[in-house]
Amino acid sequence: MNILTFLTNLLYSGLGNLASYLAAHVLLCLLPAFYIAGAMTALIPKETVTRFLGRNTPKLISYPAAALAGSLLAVCSCTIVPLFAGIYKKGAGIGPAITFLFFAPAANILALIYTGGVIGVDLAIARLVLSLAFGIGIGIIMALIFRSGDVEHDKATDAMFAAQGKMRHVALIFLLVLVSLLLSGTLKVGLLTNTYAAFTVPISGMDKFQDFLYNLIPYDSAKGEEGVTAQGSILIALLVLIGVTSWKGMESIFDGFNVWTWTSLSIVGLTLLVAAVGMSPHSGGLDILINGKFFGVLIALAILGWILKTKLTEDETRDFLWESWKFIKQIFPLLIGGVFIVGMLRALIQPEWIETLAGQNTLLGNLAGVVFGVFMYFPTLVEVPIAQMFLSLGMHRGPLLAYLMADPELSLQSILIISTIIGRLKSWTYVAWVALFSTLAGLIYGAWVDGASVGLVSLYLSTFLALLSGMLWFVNRRNVQKMATAR
Amino acid sequence: MLTIKVLGSGCANCKKLEAVARQVTEQMGVQAEIIKVTEYPDIMAYNIMSTPGLVINEKVVSFGRIPSPAEITTWLANALEKT
Numbered sequence: 001m002n003i004l005t006f007l008t009n010l011l012y013s014g015l016g017n018l019a020s021y022l023a024a025h026v027l028l029c030l031l032p033a034f035y036i037a038g039a040m041t042a043l044i045p046k047e048t049v050t051r052f053l054g055r056n057t058p059k060l061i062s063y064p065a066a067a068l069a070g071s072l073l074a075v076c077s078c079t080i081v082p083l084f085a086g087i088y089k090k091g092a093g094i095g096p097a098i099t100f101l102f103f104a105p106a107a108n109i110l111a112l113i114y115t116g117g118v119i120g121v122d123l124a125i126a127r128l129v130l131s132l133a134f135g136i137g138i139g140i141i142m143a144l145i146f147r148s149g150d151v152e153h154d155k156a157t158d159a160m161f162a163a164q165g166k167m168r169h170v171a172l173i174f175l176l177v178l179v180s181l182l183l184s185g186t187l188k189v190g191l192l193t194n195t196y197a198a199f200t201v202p203i204s205g206m207d208k209f210q211d212f213l214y215n216l217i218p219y220d221s222a223k224g225e226e227g228v229t230a231q232g233s234i235l236i237a238l239l240v241l242i243g244v245t246s247w248k249g250m251e252s253i254f255d256g257f258n259v260w261t262w263t264s265l266s267i268v269g270l271t272l273l274v275a276a277v278g279m280s281p282h283s284g285g286l287d288i289l290i291n292g293k294f295f296g297v298l299i300a301l302a303i304l305g306w307i308l309k310t311k312l313t314e315d316e317t318r319d320f321l322w323e324s325w326k327f328i329k330q331i332f333p334l335l336i337g338g339v340f341i342v343g344m345l346r347a348l349i350q351p352e353w354i355e356t357l358a359g360q361n362t363l364l365g366n367l368a369g370v371v372f373g374v375f376m377y378f379p380t381l382v383e384v385p386i387a388q389m390f391l392s393l394g395m396h397r398g399p400l401l402a403y404l405m406a407d408p409e410l411s412l413q414s415i416l417i418i419s420t421i422i423g424r425l426k427s428w429t430y431v432a433w434v435a436l437f438s439t440l441a442g443l444i445y446g447a448w449v450d451g452a453s454v455g456l457v458s459l460y461l462s463t464f465l466a467l468l469s470g471m472l473w474f475v476n477r478r479n480v481q482k483m484a485t486a487r
Numbered sequence: 488m489l490t491i492k493v494l495g496s497g498c499a500n501c502k503k504l505e506a507v508a509r510q511v512t513e514q515m516g517v518q519a520e521i522i523k524v525t526e527y528p529d530i531m532a533y534n535i536m537s538t539p540g541l542v543i544n545e546k547v548v549s550f551g552r553i554p555s556p557a558e559i560t561t562w563l564a565n566a567l568e569k570t
Contacts, residue, residue: 042552046536046537046551050536073537079536079537079538079551081496081527082527082530082531082535082536082537082538083536083537085527085531086531086534086535086536089531090534254503254507254553254555254556255556315555318555319552319553322503322553326499326500329499330499417527420527420528421527421528
């Protein structure tokens with residue numbers, strides 16, 4: 001193979017991956033997800049959760065509250081680091097702070113929705129449940145190891161976490177309707193996927209267009225790739241339109257709403273509707289299949305529009321739109337670049353490599369997943385297409401989960417930022433624990449996927465927990481002794 | 488002369504807030520020095536839980552969101568009265 005064909009193949013592989021992502025996965029799940037994240041940032045007052053993170057809150061409440069804060073408030077790094085530092089220095093201490101730090105990148109709303117949409121709901125749920133258990137576990141361990149440091153902080157005041165906050169009912173309803181918009185577009189239940197009406201648009205040539213697209217961007221369904229359909233190409237065009245109109249309407253939103261703001265919102269709605277219907281081109285024209293999804297999306301959009309226009313204050317609307325746009329602007333370009341590069345890499349990596357290294361649910365395979373996660377730094381959410389690439393190359397779901405747990409938690413960049421706040425020793429201890437826990441998470445989940453009985457899996461889990469609590473007891477006793485001798 | 492501090496490590500919202508603040512001061516025609524505070528220990532000293540934060544004459548007026556130009560105008564006017 002000469003170098004030119006090689007490069008062209010590489011380019012095609014990247015483009016094909018990008019196009020099929022844009023057309024198939026991203027729209028119905030990611031577009032509403034960005035708006036949900038925006039609504040959460042703008043409409044949930046932080047005080048509703050942070051008041052449970054003060055120093056005097058019982059541990060039984062502060063740990064779950066820290067996880068909740070990670071999931072609800074911390075989609076953006078603007079909140080993660082300051083809130084982490086606040087909880088650590090002025091609030092509930094290092095334990096809940098670590099829980100928060102662990103939970104935020106792994107189980108925030110964008111990451112979960114995207115994992116569920118691209119790789120599978122089972123992995124998204126595993127990511128959520130294991131992150132919750134391990135986040136709290138690592139938090140408690142860190143609190144026990146470094147308890148002496150926390151005593152010093154006790155002298156600081158707690159006033160920062162005393163503020164009360166209440167979410168407006170209408171804001172809560174708005175958020176719930178956004179979630180139902182997402183669900184009605186993505187859930188695969190009969191009520192939503194059944195076709196209730198169909199009509200034909202007499203445009204000729206759509207079938208030729210689709211064949212042309214299949215030829216232009218070849219795909220291999222055996223590898224799990226998807227081709228770009230005529231519908232997909234319409235969606236890509238609409239996405240570009242959203243980008244352009246949002247740029248005009250959202251960038252200057254602090255100077256007031258303008259025509260572009262509403263245009264871009266209308267196009268977002270239109271895009272979701274187009275994505276919901278079924279389209280099948282044939283020689284006579286284009287069949288449009290009106291399914292349950294379409295009605296679900298339509299109703300949700302109507303309610304959202306009504307609340308947005310009449311119930312939310314201007315400040316709320318502006319904050320909501322700005323935060324959503326900010327997420328789109330920040331994450332989408334990175335995601336597009338990431339998906340493109342992943343597509344090129346796919347053409348280079350031999351499936352045999354992955355299969356030998358992590359094709360089975362072994363300790364080595366899981367460790368490999370974790371090590372790769374720690375040393376590679378990918379922007380937010382890009383870990384998901386990368387994980388999907390590994391999956392299609394034959395990686396076992398166990399090591400895959402280990403990778404998915406370790407990658408967003410640990411990167412050199414985040415370790416450096418945390419260590420300016422809690423110091424190097426504590427940061428590296430945290431890193432070691434996350435690596436250990438991620439490996440175990442992969443092993444346990446992998447065993448479950450391989451069909452190990454529930455009894456065996458819970459035996460593994462309880463043995464591990466017994467070992468852990470034994471060790472904690474030991475560390476704790478030594479600390480107490482040390483304090484006693486110091487006195 | 489007012490001192491306006493924008494607290495934030497450089498995320499998108501922090502830059503936006505700085506731009507909005509600058510725009511408001513220019514519109515009002517007030518003399519103000521706008522300082523960006525980017526180091527976390529310095530930001531934490533102001534007891535805020537999320538960035539961006541806006542500080543006028545060492546008093547935190549808002550954090551965790553971008554206030555509207557109207558709000559900033561009011562705060563600046565209040566601060567001017569006190570000085």
